[in-house]
Amino acid sequence: MAPAIRSEIRFLLNGTEVVLTDVRPDRTLLDYLRLERRLTGTKEGCAEGDCGACTVLAGRLSGSELVYESVDSCIRFLGSLDGRHVVTVEHLKRPDGSLHPVQQALVDFHGSQCGFCTPGFVMALYALWMREPAPSEKAIEKALQGNLCRCTGYVPIVKAAQAISSYGDLAADPLYQERAAVSAKLKAMRDGARVEIGKGRHRLVIPASVDDLAEVLEAQPDATIVAGATDVGLWVTKFMRDIGPTVFIGGLEGLQTIEEPDGEIVFGAGVSYTSAFDLLSARIPAMGALLNRIGGEQIRNMGTIGGNIANGSPIGDTPPPLIALGARLTLRKGSARRTIPLEDFFIDYGKQDRAPGEFVERIHVPLPEKGARFAVWKVSKRRDEDITAVLGAFNIKVEGEKVVSARIAYGGMETTPKRAAAVEAALIGRPWTLENVEAAMAAYPNDFAPITDMRASAEYRMLAAKNLLKRLFLETQPHEAPLQVSRYEVA
Numbered sequence: 001m002a003p004a005i006r007s008e009i010r011f012l013l014n015g016t017e018v019v020l021t022d023v024r025p026d027r028t029l030l031d032y033l034r035l036e037r038r039l040t041g042t043k044e045g046c047a048e049g050d051c052g053a054c055t056v057l058a059g060r061l062s063g064s065e066l067v068y069e070s071v072d073s074c075i076r077f078l079g080s081l082d083g084r085h086v087v088t089v090e091h092l093k094r095p096d097g098s099l100h101p102v103q104q105a106l107v108d109f110h111g112s113q114c115g116f117c118t119p120g121f122v123m124a125l126y127a128l129w130m131r132e133p134a135p136s137e138k139a140i141e142k143a144l145q146g147n148l149c150r151c152t153g154y155v156p157i158v159k160a161a162q163a164i165s166s167y168g169d170l171a172a173d174p175l176y177q178e179r180a181a182v183s184a185k186l187k188a189m190r191d192g193a194r195v196e197i198g199k200g201r202h203r204l205v206i207p208a209s210v211d212d213l214a215e216v217l218e219a220q221p222d223a224t225i226v227a228g229a230t231d232v233g234l235w236v237t238k239f240m241r242d243i244g245p246t247v248f249i250g251g252l253e254g255l256q257t258i259e260e261p262d263g264e265i266v267f268g269a270g271v272s273y274t275s276a277f278d279l280l281s282a283r284i285p286a287m288g289a290l291l292n293r294i295g296g297e298q299i300r301n302m303g304t305i306g307g308n309i310a311n312g313s314p315i316g317d318t319p320p321p322l323i324a325l326g327a328r329l330t331l332r333k334g335s336a337r338r339t340i341p342l343e344d345f346f347i348d349y350g351k352q353d354r355a356p357g358e359f360v361e362r363i364h365v366p367l368p369e370k371g372a373r374f375a376v377w378k379v380s381k382r383r384d385e386d387i388t389a390v391l392g393a394f395n396i397k398v399e400g401e402k403v404v405s406a407r408i409a410y411g412g413m414e415t416t417p418k419r420a421a422a423v424e425a426a427l428i429g430r431p432w433t434l435e436n437v438e439a440a441m442a443a444y445p446n447d448f449a450p451i452t453d454m455r456a457s458a459e460y461r462m463l464a465a466k467n468l469l470k471r472l473f474l475e476t477q478p479h480e481a482p483l484q485v486s487r488y489e490v491a
């Protein structure tokens with residue numbers, strides 16, 4: 001049965017219910033807050049998800065649980081907020097004018113100078129405090145990877161973060177106390193309807209379900225699918241691109257499932273990095289460590305694995321390790337589904353094996369075989385919040401002395417994420433020795449002809465790619481001290 005149609009979006013903004021009937025698909029939450037609501041506490045620094053000055057909280061129902069996550073309002077589209085609770089820094093103001101514990105801690109520990117970044121830090125720390133009232137330094141650093149401060153320096157901010165609970169009890173926090181009431185309001189907003197607003201290139205659709213999404217895309221195959229908007233948001237804010245009719249899928253619970261049939265994990269395409277983190281870290285620790293190096297917390301709360309794949313970028317971080325693991329992709333068009341090896345999805349730069357009206361529905365990720373060595377390393381100029389120059393992923397099994405299987409894939413080396421077929425062939429069937437690894441390193445030019453760009457030269461990329469294989473070998477050898485380059489390598 002076709003769902004009912006609603007021609008408005010509804011959400012909670014701080015303490016007020018908002019209903020909007022006129023929403024352009026490319027309207028950002030930040031512009032709405034600052035220009036229409038005059039809630040100017042939320043700042044614009046970079047308008048590309050990097051600096052965190054625009055951080056607000058987005059509350060969503062996950063099952064019956066109300067979860068608040070930090071998000072970058074500069075690249076979050078207003079249309080994606082249907083059924084959510086948006087909390088801005090203004091909501092922290094107490095009736096008696098006193099500061100919120102997060103704010104008071106920042107004042108007392110001198111965690112602010114010019115103050116431009118401060119509302120963003122406050123909101124990122126507020127999200128952390130609600131999750132972990134006594135966070136470790138590592139947890140604080142992780143929560144603040146997506147917040148940049150140019151004048152204060154981070155030590156006072158981290159100290160303030162550690163002291164928040166001494167300024168107030170979480171149980172007494174208004175957002176904590178209002179949970180039941182907010183959950184009830186968000187539940188009441190879920191009417192199972194499809195949202196349709198606007199016409200032509202300004203048409204915005206929020207499907208009622210995954211089946212409904214399939215129908216919507218069949219009828220309008222040229223529509224832009226928006227999941228977390230961490231890529232599409234920049235098409236608007238940086239490239240001024242017209243994204244045309246738009247279908248928002250970020251709220252579809254049917255795309256946010258995580259299942260664990262025998263020997264694999266099956267992610268719905270709309271699972272965010274944050275939602276995938278716990279299970280991936282437990283089953284494939286190297287993947288958890290990699291997720292910690294994707295964007296900052298706000299980006300990981302918004303960005304999806306399906307979006308990372310569908311975007312088809314040669315420097316997307318999840319495709320190479322997923323290819324090395326032998327992942328498969330289920331694509332759906334109408335009621336027809338097909339499942340293909342992930343590596344076959346990437347045809348050429350900007351060209352994927354996806355027909356008009358088709359969407360990514362599921363990603364099947366096999367766990368590494370017993371006894372196999374799985375590793376993934378991202379090489380970038382900065383540890384945190386940087387884009388890959390070269391990323392290598394290895395899934396190698398050695399039995400006795402010999403390599404019995406090898407799946408190796410790279411990002412940043414070619415126009416698509418790609419397997420190192422010649423290197424794999426040079427390893428398989430041979431003893432796992434330094435001599436043979438060095439011989440396989442000579443096979444890299446048969447697989448890759450990297451380019452030079454602002455991130456790295458072709459020579460650097462080639463050398464780094466080869467050395468990652470050597471690193472894998474060295475790590476499998478007995479050594480006195482563990483090799484560790486990043487504190488995030490251990491989740």
Ligand SMILES: Cc1cc2nc3c(=O)[nH]c(=O)nc-3n(C[C@H](O)[C@H](O)[C@H](O)COP(=O)(O)OP(=O)(O)OC[C@H]3O[C@@H](n4cnc5c(N)ncnc54)[C@H](O)[C@@H]3O)c2cc1C
Binds near residue numbers: 227299309316386
């Ligand atoms: C500050 C910042 C830092 C970043 N850092 C990293 C990083 O370290 N590593 C990295 O890999 N990426 C990074 N990214 C890029 C981005 O976060 C990822 O590519 C993300 O996974 C995209 O997912 P999304 O849900 O936000 O996709 P969206 O932006 O919503 O969509 C991306 C593309 O996929 C399509 N799409 C989305 N879902 C589907 C679907 N189910 N079926 C078919 N098509 C679909 C969209 O139409 C669009 O073409 C960063 C981005 C920002 C802004």
Ligand code: FES
Binds near residue numbers: 043051072074
């Ligand atoms: S303004 Fe910089 S992340 Fe949004």
Ligand code: FES
Binds near residue numbers: 112115116117118148
């Ligand atoms: S206090 Fe000035 S940018 Fe952080």
